[in-house]
Amino acid sequence: MSDTPIIEVENLTRSFGAVQAVRGVSFRLERGQAVGFIGANGAGKTTAMRILATLDLPSSGRVMVDGYDVLEHPSRVRRVLGWMPDHFRAYPNMDVLDYLDFFARAVGLRGSQLRGRVAEVMDFTDLTPLARRPSDALSKGQTQRLSLARTLLNDPAVLILDEPAAGLDPKARLEFKNLVRLLATQGKSLFISSHILSELAEMCDTMLFIDQGQIVHHGTADSLRYDERAVISVIVRVAGPVEPLKQWVAAQAGLRAREEIRGGVVIEIQSQGEEALRDLLRQLVRDGIAVIEFQRMQQRLEEAFIGILRQQQQSAPVPHPTPPVLT
Amino acid sequence: MRISFKSDWLNPMLVRDLRQVLRSRVFTMVFLLLQCGMAFFVVLGVSSSEESEVSSILHTILWGGLIIFYFMLMPAIALSSLVPEFSDNRLDLLKLTQMSARSLMVGKWLSFCAQGAMVAVSLLPYMVLSYYSGGVELGSELGSMAAMLAASSLLIGVCLAVSSMNSRIVRGLLTLVFIFSFFGSFIGLSNVFMGRGGGGIGAFSMPIGNSGYFLAVAILGIIGSAALWLCMEFGAARLAPVSENHDTTQRLLLPLLCMFAFGFLAELDTRGGRTSFMIDGILAPMLVCVLILIVWILIQAMATEPSPYPDTYRFYMRGGAWRRWLGRLVLYPGWPSAVFLILVMTILFLGFGNLLLLQNRTYNFNFPNFFMYCFVIPAGLMFPQVIGVELRRTRLSPSNRYLFIVGICIIVMIGCLLFANVRGGASIQQFYLAFACLLPPNALLLLPTVDWDLPERYFAIGAAVATGLPTIIIGVKRAIQYWPTFTEVERRAAALNEEAKFAKTAPLFEAKVAAPVTTNSGLDKPTH
Numbered sequence: 100m101s102d103t104p105i106i107e108v109e110n111l112t113r114s115f116g117a118v119q120a121v122r123g124v125s126f127r128l129e130r131g132q133a134v135g136f137i138g139a140n141g142a143g144k145t146t147a148m149r150i151l152a153t154l155d156l157p158s159s160g161r162v163m164v165d166g167y168d169v170l171e172h173p174s175r176v177r178r179v180l181g182w183m184p185d186h187f188r189a190y191p192n193m194d195v196l197d198y199l200d201f202f203a204r205a206v207g208l209r210g211s212q213l214r215g216r217v218a219e220v221m222d223f224t225d226l227t228p229l230a231r232r233p234s235d236a237l238s239k240g241q242t243q244r245l246s247l248a249r250t251l252l253n254d255p256a257v258l259i260l261d262e263p264a265a266g267l268d269p270k271a272r273l274e275f276k277n278l279v280r281l282l283a284t285q286g287k288s289l290f291i292s293s294h295i296l297s298e299l300a301e302m303c304d305t306m307l308f309i310d311q312g313q314i315v316h317h318g319t320a321d322s323l324r325y326d327e328r329a330v331i332s333v334i335v336r337v338a339g340p341v342e343p344l345k346q347w348v349a350a351q352a353g354l355r356a357r358e359e360i361r362g363g364v365v366i367e368i369q370s371q372g373e374e375a376l377r378d379l380l381r382q383l384v385r386d387g388i389a390v391i392e393f394q395r396m397q398q399r400l401e402e403a404f405i406g407i408l409r410q411q412q413q414s415a416p417v418p419h420p421t422p423p424v425l426t
Numbered sequence: 427m428r429i430s431f432k433s434d435w436l437n438p439m440l441v442r443d444l445r446q447v448l449r450s451r452v453f454t455m456v457f458l459l460l461q462c463g464m465a466f467f468v469v470l471g472v473s474s475s476e477e478s479e480v481s482s483i484l485h486t487i488l489w490g491g492l493i494i495f496y497f498m499l500m501p502a503i504a505l506s507s508l509v510p511e512f513s514d515n516r517l518d519l520l521k522l523t524q525m526s527a528r529s530l531m532v533g534k535w536l537s538f539c540a541q542g543a544m545v546a547v548s549l550l551p552y553m554v555l556s557y558y559s560g561g562v563e564l565g566s567e568l569g570s571m572a573a574m575l576a577a578s579s580l581l582i583g584v585c586l587a588v589s590s591m592n593s594r595i596v597r598g599l600l601t602l603v604f605i606f607s608f609f610g611s612f613i614g615l616s617n618v619f620m621g622r623g624g625g626g627i628g629a630f631s632m633p634i635g636n637s638g639y640f641l642a643v644a645i646l647g648i649i650g651s652a653a654l655w656l657c658m659e660f661g662a663a664r665l666a667p668v669s670e671n672h673d674t675t676q677r678l679l680l681p682l683l684c685m686f687a688f689g690f691l692a693e694l695d696t697r698g699g700r701t702s703f704m705i706d707g708i709l710a711p712m713l714v715c716v717l718i719l720i721v722w723i724l725i726q727a728m729a730t731e732p733s734p735y736p737d738t739y740r741f742y743m744r745g746g747a748w749r750r751w752l753g754r755l756v757l758y759p760g761w762p763s764a765v766f767l768i769l770v771m772t773i774l775f776l777g778f779g780n781l782l783l784l785q786n787r788t789y790n791f792n793f794p795n796f797f798m799y800c801f802v803i804p805a806g807l808m809f810p811q812v813i814g815v816e817l818r819r820t821r822l823s824p825s826n827r828y829l830f831i832v833g834i835c836i837i838v839m840i841g842c843l844l845f846a847n848v849r850g851g852a853s854i855q856q857f858y859l860a861f862a863c864l865l866p867p868n869a870l871l872l873l874p875t876v877d878w879d880l881p882e883r884y885f886a887i888g889a890a891v892a893t894g895l896p897t898i899i900i901g902v903k904r905a906i907q908y909w910p911t912f913t914e915v916e917r918r919a920a921a922l923n924e925e926a927k928f929a930k931t932a933p934l935f936e937a938k939v940a941a942p943v944t945t946n947s948g949l950d951k952p953t954h
Contacts, residue, residue: 153522154668197442
């Protein structure tokens, strides 16, 4: 396997007339990584992804996929990537097998290769029982599986999935998530866009946040949930009355009772790092507080994202001097 | 599971479309109706005592049905056949395959031809039966059927190309223009060569004994193929991913069209002196049709942005510097080379056209006219792009930008026409109309068509030159300003050529860069 990153984007911009849809985006995606690309509607996700997929032209900047420049080797880039759009409709008067057969031919497969590959992707996406079902009469979940099957036909090294789980019911979403996870474990690089953070958090190793055409944050889901810059909040529940706990917190330096909850208090620690958590629990036990629950509060991902956007709006955007390597 | 696949070597789009069509209700119904109708009339013919009358009815119904099928139903379906590809991301998915837009268009066209051929073959037994019932010349009928299939396939090509436009109004208008251009020439030509008057389907019957038969078939074949090629390229250009270049291939059609134009021009002037089977009055419209196609290609070229893909320029980097200059001045996709292409075409047309006409001693060379057209033709074609470059920051696509500016020019011209019409006196009317010539596209439309009186004529020419000359200068300047960008992309193209050369000599590298699509990647079946 090559050492070059599977996707490398440097200072990518794309303008439509006076509107700048993508502004100086830079990042690198290593092989085998599953990266979520998050942003509100109109943030520039689809534009950036379309450029990656050679469907659109960058106004400036450099985009490499599997070591190939999208401008210099567009056809080679197309060979190594699979693109799944946010929505699509199959053709009328065509069943699932014929649909996949057509795309297998279109990507250059013939004969036994074609037969083998079509059967393989149908098996993988569990479409074999639906082989003779009209392709335009499938449920939304089945349609997305068909779309994924089509994407896998040319055995791409990197999959670009635009809002893959949008509009799916919980069961279909779970099935689809399983397929994506499986692909990740099989070494495929995945670049998945969504505006539903929780969904991406379960599918991706790391996430890239885009707003108004700029990357505003990158990191893992946990780095958002436990923002290191914020104070640590802990839920502490006790056996018996809450009042002694509140008094105890009031007497401690660096602690604050943020709010009272049923059977306990939410305590804010004005210190960072996990040592503070360990020390707090030790002190509580030492001072005889009957702790029955001690839990670090997670920020909801959506709230964290909104927090990032708010911070971004308050301070002038700082472009990444070097492309972030997503780990 | 066992899947039965056949026809691996066929165009994927052809296979897909045929599979779809054979399962569609419309095709099945039409096919069955034709068969039932034909079977009914054959039975009627066999059982009837008045053979010739029934045979005539059968004949009329057969041809009527075929005309409706080949010239109305199939073109109507073709006219909207690319529309669904543009919706629901289908086109994006096709762009990401290894199929080129050209093969996509050709596949679609072949699929329609195959449907037509299927219907024709299924009707052959009835034709043979009607031959036995008398009054029918089978050879002529089969020839007519073949000519009809050929004409229908060209019409379908036209409709397919037009179906790549999003707007229904534009589709309708373009169909009319194309039909006028191609079929006007086609029917006219076939009439000329067959020595027949009139037109319509009779023109497609070609008795082999006719003296002009082979020449007619050859010339019609060449024009038809060129027209079909243009249609396929036109449609492919609309479907293609941004990395594909269809502009240059359209420009390559220009020499052929020029050849025809000069041929018509020369023949028009000799007025049937050299070749007896030419008919006066047919050549002029055909020349207009060819000129329409030439102007269409030039406008397409002007309304295209240069390709940023180095791959497009690799061919020009392989030879000497002449190839690069040929590209920059004529063949590179995009408006900078189209500016020079227009100048080259203007010189070629005015130069050769006048030379051809000068062979005729009765022709008087008019220098003011020659001088005027030298400015008006290139300026009229360049003006929308010269202005359009200034409007680049709008969201309009290059072609829409071009059409938008042409539209504004035409509105100005209509305004001048209206203003001129409400004023009395021919000379005053022409004076107001001459104002419209300040805009080069209007000058291009008005100067050759209005019968100007002398002082107003000079005023109109003055107005046309006053704005035409700066337009050409600015156009050429802008095109030259683009050359550094060309130099950069040429450098990258040359690097790609070097890389490819290296890949040929280093097998390991070759294996890496040109690895075929691999299969059986070992996808583990998930536990659903």
